[in-house]
Amino acid sequence: MPELPEVETVKNILEPLVKGKKIAEIDVYFPRLVLTPLSEFKSKLIGATITGLSRYGKFLFIHFDNSFVIISHLRMEGKYRFTKEYNPIRASSACFKFNDDTYLFYDDTRKFGIMYLTDEEHYLQEKMIAKLGPEANKIQDSDLPLLYKKFNKKKPMKALLLDQEILCGIGNIYADEILYATKINPLTLGNELSHSQIDEIAKNAKIILSRAIELGGSTIHSFHPSEGVDGKFQAVLMCYGKEGEICPNCGTTFHKIYVGGRGTTFCPNCQINKHYEKAIGITGPIGSGKSQVLNHLKDKGYLTISCDEEIHELYKDPIHKNKISRILKTDFDIDDERKRKIARLIMIEKPDKKKEVEKYIYPVLEEKLIKYITDNELVAIEVPLLFKAHFEFLFKKIFVLSLNKEKQVQNLENRGDSLEISLKLNSDYHYDKSNKKVILIENNRSLNDLFEQIDKNLN
Ligand SMILES: [Zn+2]
DSSP: OOOHHHHHHHHHHHHHHHTTOBEEEEEESSGGGBOSOHHHHHHHHTTOBEEEEEEETTEEEEEETTSEEEEEEOTTTOEEEEESSOOOOTTEEEEEEETTSOEEEEEOSSOOOEEEEEETTTGGGSHHHHTOOOBGGGOOGGGHHHHHHHHOSSSBHHHHHHOTTTSBSOOHHHHHHHHHHHTOOTTSBGGGOOHHHHHHHHHHHHHHHHHHHHTTOOOOTTOOSBTTBOOOGGGGOSSTTOTTSBOTTTOOBOEEEEETTEEEEEOTTTSOOGGGGGOEEEEOSTTSSHHHHHHHHHHTTOEEEEHHHHHHHHHHSHHHHHHHHHHHTSOOOTTOHHHHHHHHHHHHHOHHHHHHHHHHHHHHHHHHHHHHHHHOSSEEEEOTTTTTTTOGGGOSEEEEEEOOHHHHHHHHHHHTOOHHHHHHHTTTOOOOTTOTTEEEEEOSSOHHHHHHHHHHHHO
16 A cells, blocks of 8 residues: 555656646546546546646645646555556546646556545645644654644554554554664553653654655555656565564564554564563473463462463354365364364375464464453463464563473373374474573473472562
């Protein structure tokens, strides 16, 4: 989706091409594009000459010599295309023909873009424009008191940065970049920030957006500023879209979460959320005594969460159930023993299917865990695949249980699980020895010995 720098780039590329051109005809192929009655839109613009283009936030304005103004919003995938011949494409929603036989097409594959007609006197007072906050690349010191007030909400900062009525022009890419530069976790609530942190956000928003404008915006996915022109800002993106890559600042792997449904990349080490700094993670191979440790912590007053149980609950939700059925190409039902066994066998035989299931369910699970951690004081979570799911960032300490093979087989036999299947499903268990949060706990002796080690390390 084009953000402020991209729309600025569109404006800069388009203006010299169309300034001074007189409209001879207008074709609208997709009537919903134009919010003004079509006959009025045409009658007021045919014969008028374009005097210039301007922009506020992500809105583009086309000014005419008869004082009319088109307000245009490209939304997801709208693009302008200036040509010397009449060549509409499938995505074309409208075409402005000029009296020198040149054309300006508006193409929009997703058809979310809009256009409407107003005039010089009123365009900045139009409801959609007037409610917008100051432009993020032009924040003044005098805007700060209002920002302190508007950010003072119990909402994640990622969501507040996307709120165009607080600051306008910031979309998903630049919100991630601004938070990374300011070392603020995307889930930190607005009302947890100090004034000096908001000052920093404002400063970084200005720097990042100005630099993006200089570089012509980012060419990502659907956005191309113009045919044959690539934005260059993606080359200097520090964080956005870098899930799985290494943070240049600290060497930690960038992590992706969903905040209000928007994919969000951040560095779990540089952008710490204070809520995460208290939870305890428990992991270890199958049969290593994780549930016993969890029960022990429950007795000590912790809210205890078992991820296996959480996932079991998630799989009951018809949305997730259907999705897993589609991935595994079988009628998946966690409460039906036979169907559950079939699903397990598919995942053992087809590791890529297992991966796909995990890739789908881990972010959903993560959102649930984050909620437990932020809403409660003492939380302990048993996560069998903690390192595989990259959940390290959620915890203050991670107890990694280990045991010898003999003891593991003995434990599994006591549980009556199928030894072979259990071990196969768990064959991808691993942990990160170098992680500073890891506390290794050996569970080859008695329960008492196990709990003693836990208690010693809790303090
Ligand atoms: Zn980092």
